[in-house]
Amino acid sequence: MHRLFFSFMALCLYTHWAVAALTSGEIANSLNELAQQGFAAKDLVLEINSTADAGPIPDIYTKMDTMVAVVLTDVNFMTNTPIITDQAEEQDVYEGYSNFVQSLLELMGALSSSAAQLKSINETTMNKVPSEIRILQTAIDAYFYNVIGLFPANSSYNAQANNQKAQVDTHCFQAVWAFDRGYSNGNQATYQARRNSSLHSRRIKRGSL
Numbered sequence: 001m002h003r004l005f006f007s008f009m010a011l012c013l014y015t016h017w018a019v020a021a022l023t024s025g026e027i028a029n030s031l032n033e034l035a036q037q038g039f040a041a042k043d044l045v046l047e048i049n050s051t052a053d054a055g056p057i058p059d060i061y062t063k064m065d066t067m068v069a070v071v072l073t074d075v076n077f078m079t080n081t082p083i084i085t086d087q088a089e090e091q092d093v094y095e096g097y098s099n100f101v102q103s104l105l106e107l108m109g110a111l112s113s114s115a116a117q118l119k120s121i122n123e124t125t126m127n128k129v130p131s132e133i134r135i136l137q138t139a140i141d142a143y144f145y146n147v148i149g150l151f152p153a154n155s156s157y158n159a160q161a162n163n164q165k166a167q168v169d170t171h172c173f174q175a176v177w178a179f180d181r182g183y184s185n186g187n188q189a190t191y192q193a194r195r196n197s198s199l200h201s202r203r204i205k206r207g208s209l
């Protein structure tokens with residue numbers, strides 16, 4: 001009877017583990033797939049910017065929503081993934097991470113530099129794009145936090161990944177601001193001032209800790 005009970009418990013623990021943990025290989029794959037999605041979204045933004053055809057705009061949102069769904073699912077499955085100690089596995093995950101980061105930097109750059117065009121071909125982008133960016137940024141923040149936690153705290157991967165995470169944040173803010181500039185398209189002074197004051201307030205906040 002006891003043995004049966006313990007086997008049952010072991011089975012529960014085992015299946016729970018199997019459900020709640022991703023292997024480092026699976027995480028690396030997922031990061032690389034997310035990167036592809038990010039690059040595809042960027043290509044689409046640039047294409048829309050150059051053709052001035054508003055038709056495919058909803059596809060940008062779909063691509064971003066897909067990224068959010070994948071990221072949030074992975075976060076759930078990563079909570080029990082142990083810290084990666086194998087150097088080759090760390091490298092694998094880090095490369096996927098960098099790849100995804102790069103795609104996000106390029107996507108945000110494309111959105112920033114296409115903001116005026118997007119707003120002029122369909123003004124609903126003025127609110128919709130920033131809201132999509134904020135949702136994506138929030139999901140990615142949680143996701144990156146978990147991925148970074150897989151690297152040993154004293155490793156250079158951990159430090160590098162944290163730096164890259166901060167760059168993604170900055171680029172997201174810049175893209176939101178590019179859409180947030182109201183109807184005074186291209187008002188660089190307003191943009192610069194807001195950017196300055198925001199960086200300033202962030203610095204103050206950090207300094208007061």
Ligand SMILES: *[C@@H]1O[C@H](CO)[C@@H](O)[C@H](O)[C@H]1NC(C)=O
Nearest residue numbers: 046049050109110113114117
């Ligand atoms: C988007 O289009 C505008 C207007 O045609 C152009 O000035 C801008 O450089 C383009 N942005 C990108 C990233 O190609």
Ligand SMILES: *[C@@H]1O[C@H](CO)[C@@H](O)[C@H](O)[C@H]1NC(C)=O
Nearest residue numbers: 054057058121122123124125
């Ligand atoms: C602008 O985009 C919205 C939402 O994607 C869409 O419902 C609307 O029909 C578009 N308007 C134009 C003029 O394309």
Ligand SMILES: *[C@@H]1O[C@H](CO)[C@@H](O)[C@H](O)[C@H]1NC(C)=O
Nearest residue numbers: 085151152153154155156157
């Ligand atoms: C990190 O710390 C662990 C022990 O906590 C140690 O074995 C390892 O060599 C350290 N790695 C680096 C890169 O300092």
Ligand SMILES: *[C@@H]1O[C@H](CO)[C@@H](O)[C@H](O)[C@H]1NC(C)=O
Nearest residue numbers: 189190191192193194195196
């Ligand atoms: C923003 O900061 C930059 C450099 O820190 C400065 O050159 C620029 O004049 C500032 N812009 C505004 C509007 O305050």
